[in-house]
């Protein structure tokens with residue numbers, strides 16, 4: 530492992546004003562997204578959609594440091610035969626790859642899951658590296674259902690263990706691991722419950738990363754923010770989310786970690802941007818704090834594109850606008866008034 534090179538990539542992933550595009554929807558997830566816009570989820574449509582984003586020159590060269598790809602995408606060529614990985618590289622962005630293989634039921638823990646994909650991961654990482662991937666992602670999913678004793682320590686501990694195993698294998702393959710322990714915002718819990726569960730998850734994750742000898746300088750953390758559940762009667766405002774999330778991360782994430790890139794988790798586009806901006810306005814943070822959004826970057830371009838060739842320019846404008854708003858938020862320079870000034 531060359532830690533200096535891993536650290537260089539990790540820092541580039543959270544370079545000032547830049548963040549990550551999570552375009553690693555598995556086949557099932559992208560089908561759900563395409564269903565919303567009435568587009569059939571064929572291999573060519575998935576390629577055309579992603580090619581549209583990767584050819585958004587302003588967004589990819591100025592605001593998007595890296596793209597998380599799904600296995601199908603990393604091997605695909607654009608319509609003109611150029612490998613999609615090359616399009617990303619030509620724009621000055623870094624290709625990455627989702628390497629987890631989804632979740633399975635966790636035995637003995639009703640309603641909870643364990644993320645799988647460690648078997649043969651070392652071999653897969655070597656192939657992805659040769660194909661151009663310089664970072665990877667693994668997502669653990671932790672639900673909150675306090676009435677039913679969820680999450681359990683079993684789910685948190687086994688998922689943290691798997692995250693650390695994955696991260697160690699990535700570093701051995703000279704690939705920067707994005708460590709993503711996602712505490713879902715699906716429940717009716719309040720922000721303080723989310724805070725406590727996320728704190729538990731992060732403490733356990735960093736303990737496992739230490740036990741498994743992962744070099745913190747060569748990784749990126751992709752956490753959820755501290756937010757109230759979607760069904761909570763008690764919403765938290767932007768400032769409360771920002772202050773509690775910053776406090777939470779400062780107490781759990783060592784300063785050796787180069788950067789933290791949030792998932793959006795079902796927040797609206799503008800909420801995800803406003804929260805990131807408010808945190809960066811607080812300032813004085815020991816790590817880069819940016820975005821690694823899936824839905825909050827792609828909902829608008831998906832709608833604008835809607836599977837039509839004639840809409841490619843509109844889709845790219847919508848993608849560029851969201852990428853720019855989040856770029857500004859990653860520097861604490863966003864304001865709601867900028868939302869109306871759409872990219873040309």
Ligand code: 5MM
Pocket residue numbers: 551552553554555556557558559597631668711791792793794795821822823824825
């Ligand atoms: C883009 O979606 C990613 C893949 O999800 P599936 O494996 O379920 O298809 C997902 O891991 C994503 O990278 C993160 O959840 C962040 O995306 P959001 O939409 O939460 O910002």
